[in-house]
Structure formats: C-alpha cells, structure tokens
Amino acid sequence: MAELAIVLQQIVAGLALGSIYGLVALGYNFIFNAVGIVNLAQGDFVMLGGYIYGGTLTLLLGLPFLPALILTAVAMAIFGIVSQRIVYYPLRDAHPRMVMLSTIALGIFLKNISLIAWGTYPVSVPGLFGQRGLRIAGVSILYQYIFILVCVIILLAVQQFFFRKTTLGKSMRAVAQDRLAAMLMGIDAYKVIAITFAYSSTLAAIGGVLLAPVFMVSQVLANVGLKGFAACVIGGWGDITGAVIGGLVVGLVEVFSASYISSVYKDAIVFAILIGFLIFRPQGILGRATEESL
Amino acid sequence: MRGSKLRNVSLVVIFALLACAEPLIASRFYKFVLALAVINVIMVMGLHIIFGLTGQIFMGMAGFWGIGSYILALITTRLGLGFWPALLLSSLGVGLMGLVLGIPTLRLKGYYLSITTIGFGEITRFILMNWSPVTGGVFGVFNIPRPNFGSFVFTNDAHFYYFSLVLAAILAVIASILEDSKYGTAFKGVRDDELAADAIGIDSTGIKVMAFITCGLFVGIGAGLYSSLLTYISPEVFTLEESFRFVTMVLIGGIGSLPGAIVGAVLLTFLPEMLRFLQSWYLAIYGLIVLGIVIYQPAGIMGALQGYLDRRMIAARREGKEYGAS
Known part of the structure; x- marks a missing residue:
C-alpha cells in the first residue's frame, strides 16, 4: 500500500514536470514548423523566464503571483520578437x-x-503554495504539481481555441504549412514568424514561472531545453499532441529513473532513451513526421 | 591565390609563427597556454573534418576529448604501459567511439545529430565523474607520464611544446592530403548538398561515418597529449561549453578552412586567458562575439582573407587592362 502511494506520488510529479517539458517542446515545434529551424536557446528562455519572475518581479518587487506571471509572459514575448530579429531574421x-x-x-x-x-x-521562489501538499490515504502530493497540471491543461485548451478560431492563429498555421503560399494569400509571413517566436518564448516563460518553485532558478534550469528536445523527438517532430505526450514520457522517465535506478544518472537515462528513439523510431511515438523533414 | 595554395601557404606561415612564438613568450604561464593551444590545434583538426568539411555540427567534442584523455591517463597509470602505445590506443579508442557514435546518429540530420552529440558529451561527463572505481571520480587521475624517446623524457615544457608542434604539423599535412583526396571532395559534397551528393553516387552516410572516425583519431591524439601535458586530469573540464568552444574555433577561422580552424584554436585558447580581467562578463561577451561572427562574418577569418586577396587580384587585373588600353 505504501509502495503504491509512493508510485502515485511519483506519477503526479512526473506528469507535472513532463507537462512543462511538453510546453518547451511545443515552443520548439511552433518555431520549427514556421521557419524550419530549431531554437537551441529555448531552454535558456525558460531560465530567463524563471529569473524575471522569481528574481526580479517576485523577490525584488514583491509582486503577487498573477501580475508577476503576466508581466513575465509579456516581457518574454517582447524578448522573443527582439531575439528573432537578431538570431533568425x-x-x-x-x-x-x-x-x-x-x-x-x-x-x-x-x-x-x-x-x-x-x-x-x-x-529560491516560494511560489503560491510553498512546500504544502495534499495528503490523502498516505499519498502526499505537492499543490504546486497539481497547479502546474491545471495551468498546462488550461493553456492547451486556450491554444487549441486560438489556432482553430482566430485569424492570427489560422495565419500562423498557414505559414507553418507553406510559407510561400501563405504570403501569396496576403499574409505578412515575417510578422507571423515574429509572433510565433513571441508565443514560443511565452510558453518557455510560463514553463520557467511554473518550475521556479519546484527547482530553484539557476543556470541549471536551462537544461529543461534538452528535455524539451527529447520530448519533441519521442513524441514525433512537428506534432502538437506528440510534443505533449513526449513531454509527459520524459517527465515520468526522469522521476522514476531518479528513484529506482540512479538519481545521478537520471539525465543520462533520458538521453539514452532519446538516442534509442533516434535509432529505432526516429519518427517518434505518434510517427507522423518523417525522418526526412529534419 | 586560390583554394589549396592559399591553404598550404597559410599553414606554413602559421606553423612557422608557432615555432617562433615559444622563445618570444617570457611568462611561464603563457608558454603553458601556448602548449595548450597546439593541443587544441590537433583536436580542432578533427572537428574541422566532421564540421568544417562535412558540415555536421558535432557538439560532443568534450566527450571525445574526455575519453581520449582518460584512455591515455588510465593506460599509463593503471596498466603501466608506455606513453606511445597509450597514445596510439587513445587515438584508436576515440576513433572507435566515432564509429560507435557515428553509425546510429549519422543517418540523422542537422538538429538530431547536434542534440544527440550533446547528449553523448553529457553522458560521457556523467560517467567520468561517477564511475569512480575506474575513473577516480571527481578526484581525477594523477601522475600521468610525459612522452619519451627511449630514456629521453619530455619533462621540459619547451621540449614538450616542440614535440606537440611537430605532431600537429604532421597531422596538418595528413589532413591536407585527406582534404585534397577524393574523400575530401566527398566530404564537401555532403556538406554543400547531401541530396545532390547522394544523387551522384556518394554514400553520404558512409562518408559521414568515415569523417566521424577520422575526427576521433585526431582528437584522441590531442586528448592524449593533453593528459600528458597536465599530468593530472579531472572530469569537470569536459563540459558542453568546451564542446561549443571547439565549434566556435572552426567558425571564427572560417568553416571549411584548415588554417582557419588552426588560427581559431590558437585565438580561442589565448582569448579567455587574456580577457581574464573581464571576469564574469567574459562569457557573455564571448556569446555576443560569436553571434556577431555568425551574422556579419560567417566566412570567418580565412573567408575575410580570401575575399581581400580576391578583391586585390581583381583590382590588379583592372589596372592592367587600363594600362593595356592606353
């Protein structure tokens, strides 16, 4: 029974971390679909988001959670536009x-x-809940993990609505499918690309904000970028659902290998699985994207 | 001056300058940095083949470097073999790593390759750090011997420097011959257009694996010399930042140019030491410089030199024509 409780705790922790990796993976995918490049600074965007939220807005200015989150997202969206102007354009x-x-x-x-x-x-950022958690029948689950899952689910629902129903969302999809055709239809592709970068950076920033109370904010947070990349590969490149599923897989693998195999080698195990996927199933779990697209 | 001629002349000039530099540097510390620079030159020639010629962004140089250093260190200190067999084994060992890493990853393109090799480098560092019974863990390996010829041992740093420089020069000649051979052409074909290379019958996967193995053979020699120069190695040196530093060496010099890669290696070995006064600003500025080069001077130093020579030649021709007309 106690064993089961621990497993359950770990599943929640793994899903929470994994959903963040999924967000980072989405950031990679949007940029990749739009311009065919991989933004290898994505993990550093997560770190920067965490620093702006934790280091400046929360600890220095003492803002409450929601305004801090919104300001971080706005700051990172602007940063995304500026950085694409420098590194991509x-x-x-x-x-x-x-x-x-x-x-x-x-x-x-x-x-x-x-x-x-x-x-x-x-x-170190206390977050909304600190180290408090839910205790039911010997299972103890941090509120932060539940909060992360809820936030990510809401975000994905909003994103779905945005891409299906709004003009901007539709033009982003059009540019991702065929930039030239989109331009011929009168879409300002470079504006849309800039917005895509802004959105990807915002996703990274939200990841950083949600992770800040779980890990401390430091340069190590940038490693989330590599986990997100692993999530992309495992889920299948260019695929929105795949990115989220891949993220969850990476999160679960990380948490379980840390407790059952070796906490020192947990990152190495994630990489080993990534390499395994590249060799045996380079198209990922969902297998829609082809190998040739990279 | 075109292509291989410019390369050969530049190589001769660079190695002559390196040979003259040692007595001119007074500080013992900078003499040591110079020796490190030559070792980096040997290693960067390996990266030149896989990245410069074949166009694959290999981000696991620190992994190759670490493995090579540890092979020489462990073979000489634990198994008691001499320097020479150990250097040969570290070269072959890293070459073998190239094969092992190459076969699964080289079917993959671009980003996959880079990220996988980042993963490889990180896994290597974890293993070197945590497999204590073999690698000595965080304490590293001590008392690594210097090279010797019979009873003559290169304990003197100047002797060691010239010994490394001669090895580097020999390897540069080998790399140049390889570049001019049909394999060199195939490497560049894969870099410039993999699909077209495949279409004219180049086995691009095989070529990439071969480039990887050659890279490993070169890096293994440099890595072995590194352990021997320091006589002590520890695992925390072999980081992702170092892997990227090697990539930057090739980039600064000019992707695809052997003398460029060598100049880049020397520059990027000295630059961090000379910019010590910037302290924590150094790496931030370094990131900006690399960004600036990628955007404004993607052809690197050798590209700029080639461009300058071309312009001068064109100007000379034009002048000649005008005189001819008058």
Missing part, C-alpha cells in the same frame, strides 16, 4: 546550420548575462 536565407549556431550563441550569452544580473546563487 538576418540569417533567414542562410543555411539552417548558421541559425542553429546563432541560437547556441544566444543561449551562452543569456546564461552568462543572467549570472551577472541575478548572481551565481540559485534564486
């Missing part, structure tokens, strides 16, 4: 390899500028 006709290098360079810059701005010590 000048290189839009160059080989995707160059964009990849420029996003890696941006990531290095962000990691180190945040060290200067927020210091080398990890920033």
